[in-house]
Amino acid sequence: MLDFFQSLSDGVLFGSTYALIGIGFTLVFGVMHKLNLSYAAASVGGAYCGLLVLQVFAGAPPVVVFFCAFLAGGLLGWLVYLTCFHFIPISNPLATLMATVGMLLLIDEIIVHLTAGMPVGYPAMFDDVMLRMGEFTVRGDLLMVFAVSMLCMGGLLALLYKTRLGLATRAVSQQTVAALLCGIRVGQVNAMTFVITGLLGGIAGAMIGASVGTLSPLLTTPLTTKGLIVTVIGGLGSVPGAIIAGLLVGGFENVLQQYRGVTERDLYVMLLLFVFLVFRPGGLFAPKGGRD
């Protein structure tokens, strides 16, 4: 029984990294009804950029690295918007989808060229803290990641529901044409959405780097898959849904890994997705309807 709870808690805490990636996918989807497949790659890219600080100031504390990853993520988000969304007509979802695939490959390859593809150590906070309750342990650094993702969600919800920018964003996501008629600059709102998700992605990448301890371009594909699954299970467009689904998938896969082994683990995650599609096709928090 202890094994079960231990795997569950490890998985759930680790799931907060999936949740962070899921938020990014879901936000872009909520606002633009498009898929940004380069998101996980850009997030990891942002985390790599954070490391540049260490090149300049060798002894910079991890918080500084994380903050730079955050900023770099925002910049990358804007670049992705510019290259994959800005110039492509809105009526052409396939073209943007493919453009973001191109961007994913490009970001991966840039990382590979700058690091020769080798894994790079990433700084972490509280990585030597281990909370113990008898045999049961909780990783301190994962608790921090968990706290950060909760903070991000809180900040994001505040941004969406308490600011004018949030109002405009929600307006665009619900009725683009009506928003346009009300004088909202849809292009600007879309770009801002990308910057915001990019900032989040930078944090997500840094948190992933911190919790794994190493960064590698190997991370991008699994994160993309898991992030997408989390988005669907949470309900496309729902931020709290992505968080809860992230934790759920993290816990679920780790428990199954414990009992069914690593080779079958991901198969069950896919099955979980199908179960959701059959019994709750809208995900945990189905959006109330809108376009599409």
Next chain:
Amino acid sequence: MDFYFGLAQIIGVHTLIGLSAYIVLLTGQVSLAQAGFFAVGAYVAGMLTVLAGWAILPALAASAVLGAVVACAVGFPALRVKGLMLVIVTLAFGEGVRLFFFNFDYQVAKGGVKLGPLGSEGFRQIRYFPENGWTTMDVMLFIWVFVTLAMALLWWFDRSRYGAVLRAVGEDELAAQSVGLNLTAVKVSAMTIGGAIAGLGGGIYAHYTTHIEHASFGILLATFALAYPILGGLGSVFGTLLAAMFVQGFLVEGLRFLGDWRNLLFGALIVLAMNVRPKGFLDAPTLLGLKRLFGGKSGAA
């Protein structure tokens, strides 16, 4: 010369997997499951020629049939959802197939050597072509017979009522339904034909690479299956062919002289292509222009 024949083999097989995604895309469905059907075809054909000693043609026929059956079976439940949900469901299915072969062991001793799929170590020695003395050119011609057939079939569809039905569903499901089209039948039939073409492509792939493993049939291949018709444009089957030539012939092999820049340009040029030609290389105006150029009957399509 063998190098060009080999490249033509690769372009041919990639055209096939592109065509399998093309017909599904015509109905407005974005499927990332094509790599899964491709994998099924590859393993089936490989096992039939190596373990059961079948000839290549019946083995390929079997892989096409099995690809179609799997696609049809997946099509019914999966096509209940659409849009981005479908993208992710099919992605999950494709990954599921890959993970199945990752866990799949079936080895038989043949002439003192154990042959057959062995989990993550893959399935080696699918050497039907070299063992039977086929030259690279023979294999290329063989592959292109199938590519031509598949293209001709889809081209003919485009000119028949069935093609119009497919596109009608792709353009506006509600309108299509209201004129009495059975959406499920149309979508599942497109998926099934796509599955057959992908299965066939996979069967050929297994034989020209001689070794297959689960990792070759991942998300990257699924994305490329989609990339060909999207890059090429949905206006014509030739778009997919053109895109397969662009990616495999130009981006992969043609840019080799650029050394390290080749890999960086790979992604960048895809981004650029989508910005410059969001409707693909062969979009409607280009096709019309081409028709005028060659003096064909305009408006025949």
Next chain:
Amino acid sequence: MKQIAVAVSLAFAAVGTTGALAQEKTIKIAGFGAKSGVVRSFGVNSEAAMLAAADQINKAGGIKLADGSKAKIKIDYYDDRCTAEEGISVARRMAGTDALVGVGPTCSNVAEPLFGILQKKVDDKSDSGMQFPIFSDVAIKGGLARISEWSFRNVPNEMTMYSSLFYWLKTQHPTLKTVFGGVEEDFAHSRATWYVVMKDRAIANGYTVAGESKWLLADTNFATQVREMKKANADIVAISAHPFSTCGVLKEMQRQGVKPKLLVGLTSTSSLETMQGCAKQAEGMMIPTSFAPVNKEATAAANATAKFKGSADLHSMAAWENMFILKQVMESENLSGNAKDLASDRRKVRDGLAKLKVTKGLLGDTKRTDDREADKPYLFVQAKSGNWVVLHNPL
């Protein structure tokens, strides 16, 4: 439409730039391996080692041909992106140039399909496989050269190395009894090395296997696996995984306070990658490897490679050795070096390689086996403060 026309014509123009006629006599050797993706460092290092070796051979006069003249070596290096299709394509491209032999590839999953398209048995008229000798430097998964008589490898024999390592450990630490294995399950090489080599050799040397845990190449969370490891409380932990997941596991072991008495790693992990990812956690890890700069020759080779911006490890130094082995073969087989004798020269290189019983390596003599594999000299290295230092030389 114009773009397409330009693109297509460019493609054909670019594809067509193969096989230029050599003015003065040169011998072309083609190298290939991964220079993109996560294994990029392998390709970069092998290319540097080949260029450095060719430079050294050329400075010493080059290769003596049958007519007594000397030819210079020229290296072309191709990126195969570590995929089967591109590897095959690159091999066909090499065979289409005047290259005499190919040195590569990086990935076992490229070597396997590539050796499959080669002719299985020489002189078998019914087999239309490619007739081009390939001499591998990196792809290490056991028994690959058996696939074709045109394929040769100069990679360490893991069976011998781990057998010797476990034997030596037994003599050094007679009190240690149990081994726990960690295996990267979805990568052909690491998987085969644990199940077929490490596990088998540990048992053969009197150890008890206390358990094994599995993970995937790109996994990020190793809590469960390390917990199993902790429970087993084995004396020795043997990890058969590549640097990225090895580092992840080592870091998790540190968190959970798992401190085995000895730590054993996978041959290919004894590289710079591991040190960059987790030098602190890898401290004390023991790995058998076929290269370390332990003598004058090996140090010189490493320095020469560094001049071409590559680092010397067991993989790139195999490429270095391959160049000198090829030189020896080419000179003893009386190559003509003329374009018209390309096919027969390639055959001579193949036959020469097949004839070799022993080759000179950086660490000493390498025995060649009948199935075209090498039995390379090896030594044990250990991670010490961010470097791999030699622990023991069993030979």
